[in-house]
Amino acid sequence: xxxxxxxxxxxxxxxxxxxxxxxASSTLMHRFPLTGVAAxxxxxxxxxGAAFGAWAILRALWRMDELQRRVQFDAIAIAFMxxxxxxxxxxxxxNAGLPILRAGFVWPIMGTLWILGLLVARLRYR
Numbered sequence: 001x002x003x004x005x006x007x008x009x010x011x012x013x014x015x016x017x018x019x020x021x022x023x024a025s026s027t028l029m030h031r032f033p034l035t036g037v038a039a040x041x042x043x044x045x046x047x048x049g050a051a052f053g054a055w056a057i058l059r060a061l062w063r064m065d066e067l068q069r070r071v072q073f074d075a076i077a078i079a080f081m082x083x084x085x086x087x088x089x090x091x092x093x094x095n096a097g098l099p100i101l102r103a104g105f106v107w108p109i110m111g112t113l114w115i116l117g118l119l120v121a122r123l124r125y126r
Contacts, residue, residue: 003063010056018049071121078117083110 025042028034034042061072086109090101 007056007060007063010059011053014049014053014056016049017052018046021046021049067125071118071125074121074124075114075117078120079110079114082113082117086113 025045028042029039061069064072083106087101087106090098094100
């Protein structure tokens, strides 16, 4: 059975690690003239926290029962397709003057659509 408290602990720890690494890498990059591999390593270090977050989400999915997995699958599919359509459309809109969509905005779009997808999927399986 899915344990929400275990998931919250795992995901919360990953988010905390991510936040610490973002602050640390930003501070290091602004205080020291890092270049090359050192700059790349420090800049990419927050992805370690993000990877632990992804692992926590995946572990939570594995612990869910079949109905919960089906709801999550639908929500993730909605988020995937919605993000693909929004980013594709935005890319075409850049030809008409929209600002360039930075890759860092893709996850917040996908996360928001995942939440909306959960609402839709939960209504569907009521």
